Amino acid sequence: xxxxxxxxxxxxxxxxxxxxxxxxxxxxxxxxxxxxxxxxxxxxxxxxxxxxxxxxxxxxxxxxxxxxxxxxxxxxxxxxxxxxxxxxxxxxxxxxxxxxxxxxxxxxxxxxxxxxxxxxxxxxxxxxxxxxxxxxxxxxxxxxx
Amino acid sequence: xxxxxxxxxxxxxxxxxxxxxxxxxxxxxxxxxxxxxxxxxxxxxxxxxxxxxxxxxxxxxxxxxxxxxxxxxxxxxx
Numbered sequence: 001x002x003x004x005x006x007x008x009x010x011x012x013x014x015x016x017x018x019x020x021x022x023x024x025x026x027x028x029x030x031x032x033x034x035x036x037x038x039x040x041x042x043x044x045x046x047x048x049x050x051x052x053x054x055x056x057x058x059x060x061x062x063x064x065x066x067x068x069x070x071x072x073x074x075x076x077x078x079x080x081x082x083x084x085x086x087x088x089x090x091x092x093x094x095x096x097x098x099x100x101x102x103x104x105x106x107x108x109x110x111x112x113x114x115x116x117x118x119x120x121x122x123x124x125x126x127x128x129x130x131x132x133x134x135x136x137x138x139x140x141x142x143x144x145x
Numbered sequence: 146x147x148x149x150x151x152x153x154x155x156x157x158x159x160x161x162x163x164x165x166x167x168x169x170x171x172x173x174x175x176x177x178x179x180x181x182x183x184x185x186x187x188x189x190x191x192x193x194x195x196x197x198x199x200x201x202x203x204x205x206x207x208x209x210x211x212x213x214x215x216x217x218x219x220x221x222x223x
Contacts, residue, residue: 037223054154056215059199084222096223116223125222126154137155138221
């Protein structure tokens, strides 16, 4: 399991590939589910030029670990990967990567979704968008279900 | 007793500080502290989220000496 908060940009697909290549569970997993969140250039009809992502050092890491642990206790998972950016985010930067590995697709699909929805609604991160009309905090995330 | 209070994101900007050490009386709840700090700065803020020692708590959670209390707006990561 790997859970990291990154200040520097990352390519989610390269991260996913290199992490999976390093797994010592070859032959055991039959399903990999992943979610990648990427920076758009708009939000609620406003043009966004870039944004800044803030977190609560210590609590954010602790909380992400708790979300992953809850998923491994709910589903039969072989591994979990969570990466999340902080700092200045540019258009098309990857913001978040969640991936889960399991023997069968049900566990992988459902756990990846649950981790992502829990992260969106409870992990201490905050976005401040820079738009043509100035910087503003994002007040809430859109509903996932 | 003393507790450390931290603020994040838009709430940090409203409060004009990122953290402070505050004297509180015994049997103070996290909501008592929230009411006190916002009243002292004349700040109105709905939907605050509360954590003590990096765990979410309910508003009636009782504080202990040395606690790290955090107040912040709804989270918007991912």
